[in-house]
Amino acid sequence: MNNQKRKEILSRLRDENPNPTTELTFDSPFELLIAVMLSAQATDVSVNKATAKLYPIANTPESIWTLGVDGLKAYIRTIGLYNSKAENVIKTCRILIDQHGSQVPEDRAALEALPGVGRKTANVVLNTAFGWPTIAVDTHIFRVSNRTKFAMGKNVDQVEQKLIKVVPAEFKVDVHHWLILHGRYTCIARKPRCGSCIIEDLCEFDSKTE
Template sequence: MNNEKRLLIFERLAEATPNPTTELNFSTPFELLVAVVLSAQATDKGVNKATAKLFPLANTPQAILALGEDGLKEHIKTIGLFNSKAANVIKLCQTLLEKHGGEVPREREALEALAGVGRKTANVILNTAFGEPTIAVDTHIFRVANRIGLAPGKNVLEVERKLDKTVPKQYKKDAHHLLILHGRYICVARKPRCGACCIADVCEFKEKNLD
């Protein structure tokens, strides 16, 4: 895929979604961090339902530690893997207080050192909370990047590096959300909605579903 086509793809995606952002509800970097950790292998909708009750009671590291692990579990038990997620959130709260004055760090290395936080989560925080032009590659973005020929790669890191190198500069900050929303609602896994797609004519997917 050439740069001209890439630019056209992002122009159209940006036109279709003028204000792309996460579908997780949050009002502070800490709330976003907790929500993203909870969202692993869970839906944003399910996480939002749980955090709608959790955050009014506890939305700082101190307040969540005051709930305790069992208290936290009560609030997130509707989310998959809630036992291990509760343990990770408690640990990351302790680390934030011990090493970062209770604030979410803005450095990738410090973020990745937190319990339950990997490269993808760190990228989401850097991008969505702090406006950095990072691209977190989740299953939607991995699928879209490979399927449409935008940044083919065998693993998420390969796709991330290709996107980082080839996404037009002016779309770098929004690329993560533009691609994730496109993958979530249009370029879906089983039966992509090519007939409703704004980039169908420039996409390199050979088996288009134009019904």
Template sequence: MKRADVIDMFTRLRELDPHPTTELDYASPFELLVAVVLSAQATDVGVNKATKKLYPVANTPQAILKLGEEGLKRYISTIGLFNAKAKNVIALCRLLVEHHGSEVPRTREALEALPGVGRKTANVVLNTAFGEPTIAVDTHIFRVANRTGLAPGKDVRTVEDKLVKVIPAEFRQDAHHWLILHGRYVCKARKPDCPHCVIRDLCRYRDKTVED
């Protein structure tokens, strides 16, 4: 995609949604961190249902440690892979208490050293909780980047590096959210809604859908 088209693309997405943010419910960096860890291979809606019950009871590392692994499982059992996630969240909370004064660290290295936290989760926390212009490439962003021709790549890291390179600085802070929401609601996996897409004329996708 040409630079002028990239600028046009994000200008349109910004006009459509000037202040995009995550659809995960959270009220602190810690709540966001746990929600993102729980969201792996799960929907934001499903995670929000679980944390709506969990966070009024336990929304700090100490409180979740007090619940224990089995206690935590009772709140997150509706989420996929909840056994492994409960184990990771408990271990994560222990590290936060022992090494970070119960605070969520603000560096990628420290975040990625936490159990259950990979590059994508670290990017989400850095971007959404701490205002860093990072881009977390999930399945939606990977699909949109490839379909549109914005930043084609065969793997997640390649796409992330290309996105950081091609997206102008003025859009980078919110680009992550615009691309996720566009992939979730418009550029959907099975059948993209090209007729109602605000960037369809800029998009390089060859098999655009038409009105039924």
């Protein structure tokens, strides 16, 4: 895999989807933050179903905090790990109210200091809510990056650092959306759909399927 191939791969993904974004439903940085927190080890579809009921009732730090842990659980109990997620969301709302004027901070350290928010969640919020050229590496991106040999690494941190190094600046804001969607719908885990893949001829996966 060389930089010329990488640029062609990203150019094709951009041509197919010029304005990619998350499949999580949100209307504010706060709604995005909560949705991403809820999406850990859960599908975007399941999160969207829950927030479709939650956000019309409570979609600010104050209103969700007022629900309390048990009140919030009633809306998110269909999502995996909802008990711990409810605890973290309520704690996060309190910190946003007390320390950040009820606003989501556009600051990595402040985001990662929130309960239940790690580097990946912070990257998603900084990228999708604020337009930072951050790259949030999830299981899809990790798989696609290694399988295609686009940016290989033994863990998500290594893949993130390699992507930051090899992805040209013009693609950095959108690359994690393209790779997530490619991994979710084409380069799937068990049997990648190589025959319908727009980058098959550039990919260096050794065991391509028909």
